[in-house]
Amino acid sequence: MKNLKNLNEVNEVISTVPAVLIYFSGENCSVCTALKPKIEEQVKSHLPKIEIYEVKADFYKEIASNFSVFSIPTILVFFDSKEFKREGRNISVLNFIEELRRPYNLFME
Template identity: 60%
Template sequence: MKIIQKLEQIQNSINTSNPILVYFSGENCSVCKVLKPKIEEEIIKNFPKFELFEVKTDLDKEITSHFTVFSIPTTLIFFDKKEFKRYGRNMSIALFIEELKRPYNLMCEE
């Protein structure tokens, strides 16, 4: 995952119409540290066209507030420049992947 430090970086990526995943985490968040590699591995394996970004909420308050993230970890999914889904702290990786399959295939089929 690419670390994002400026709001413009993420907005430019979202405006490309590529599928985007933005993972909001915190330095002292143990759940964030456990969940991140699992999400990253599954997304890379199942959805290679996704761009993956991470926002450190304790360092980048402007980005965090822009996306109205109030708890961590939070995962935002964007398809075609729009927020498709928002996942909070407790999430099933298997269900997460299953929910993304259909929209991903519709948006990214060649």
């Protein structure tokens, strides 16, 4: 995952990349640490055209508050510069991937 460190970077990525996943995490969040490699692996193997980025919400509070992220982990998925999906806290990785499959196929193929 590539790290984003300011709001301009985030907005540029969202506006220029057709499919973006932004993973909001925290430095001392054990759930974030455990979930991150699972999300990354599943997205790369099932939805390879989605670019994955990470924002450390505890360090970059301006970015988190701009996207109304108040708990971690939170995942935002954007297709064509529009927020399509938002998941937080208790995330089933397989359900998450399955819910993205149809819109992914519509936008990316």
